[in-house]
Amino acid sequence: MLTDLHMHSFFSFDGKSSAEDMCISAVDKGIGSIAFTEHYDILPTWATPDRVDNRTEYTACDKEAYETILSLKEKYTGKLNIIYSIELGQSHHDLEASHAFIDAHCFDFVLGSIHQTRYGNYSDYYFLDYSKQNIPELMEDYYNENAQLVSSGILDSLGHLDYPIRVMEGFIPYPVELKEYKEAVWEIMKLLVSRNIVLEINTTGLGRWFKRMSPEPWVLELYREAGGKFVTVGSDTHSAEFVGFHSSDAIELAHSMGLKVVASFVNRTITEVV
Ligand SMILES: [Zn+2]
Ligand SMILES: [Zn+2]
Structure with missing residues (x-):
């Protein structure tokens, strides 16, 4: 699947x-299971990011989102597994707000990720000017934030580990090799396993400048070495066209590394693997 x-x-x-439209695209492409992982970014209450506040945006439509997903689940029963x-x-930036948000909803799956940190003045990595950044320091901070995020425990899978790479074209060498952060990555892998959180293989990069999935295969090896057994596969697409982008390649990679791919979560628990 x-x-x-x-x-x-x-x-x-x-x-x-x-x-x-995303469900239709999934069925057309023979995708058996999808998850709508809409954005909800936690920031310290005093931080003022120079971007759309997606907490407010999601809060304004979350009832409609829930009802839509429920009705699509029903409509596509037997054709497509849809995960709310x-x-x-950044759940670790405000644990109280994160717990309150999760407790107020009945998500079957929580994908955790880092988009912005204090280091970048709470601006999404997408908006930073990399000609003005100390990139090794920024990456150290990024991995450190990922470790704190995983420690928060408010996630079922860790999304797009090495997200800043997407927007660093011209500022780091190609092909991208992040082995200098191996120690920091190893700590994250151990934390994932100790907290029963899985790692995501994110396929977006195959369509971006760095032309590979995230994370690199050596990270998957470390994950398995730490005791990791499962991964999720995600396209991170924002449009119907790219639903399931390189899903089969990611699943093949996972299997070649001895990892199983989670096909479904119910009530934050893995219920099906491939
Ligand atoms: Zn993300
Ligand atoms: Zn995303």
Whole structure:
């Protein structure tokens, strides 16, 4: 079975397709299981990011999102498994707000990720000017934030480990090799396993400048060495066109490394693997 457990519909501030169009695309492509992981970024209350506040945006439509997903689940029964989910950013920045948000919803799957940190003055990595950044320091901070995120425990899979790479074209060498951060990455892998959180293989990069999935295969090896058994596969697409982007390649990679791919979560628990 092909899976895509990371996608954004109109219910995310930057989504470009309706949830139903994404379901239609998934069925057309033979994808068996998808998760709508809309954006919800946690920031310290005093931080003022220079971007759309997607907490407010999602809060304004979360009832509609839930009802839409429920009706699509029913409509596509037997054709497509649809998982009600969220991409919760930086949960460790405000544990109380994160727990309150998760407790107020009945997500079957929580994808955790880092989009912005104090280091970048709480601006998304997408908006930083890399000619003015100390990149090794920024990456150290990024991995450190990922370790704190995993320690928060408010996630089922860790999304797009090495997200800043997407927007660093011209500022780091190609092909991208991040082995200098091996120690920091190893700590994250151990934390994942100790907290029963899985790692995501994110396929977006195959369509970006760095032309590879994230993370690199040596990270998957470390994950397995730490005791990791499962991964999720996600396209991180914001439009119907790219639902299931390179899902079969990611699943093949996972299997070649001795890892199983999670096909479904119910009530934050793995219920099906491929
Ligand atoms: Zn993300
Ligand atoms: Zn995403």
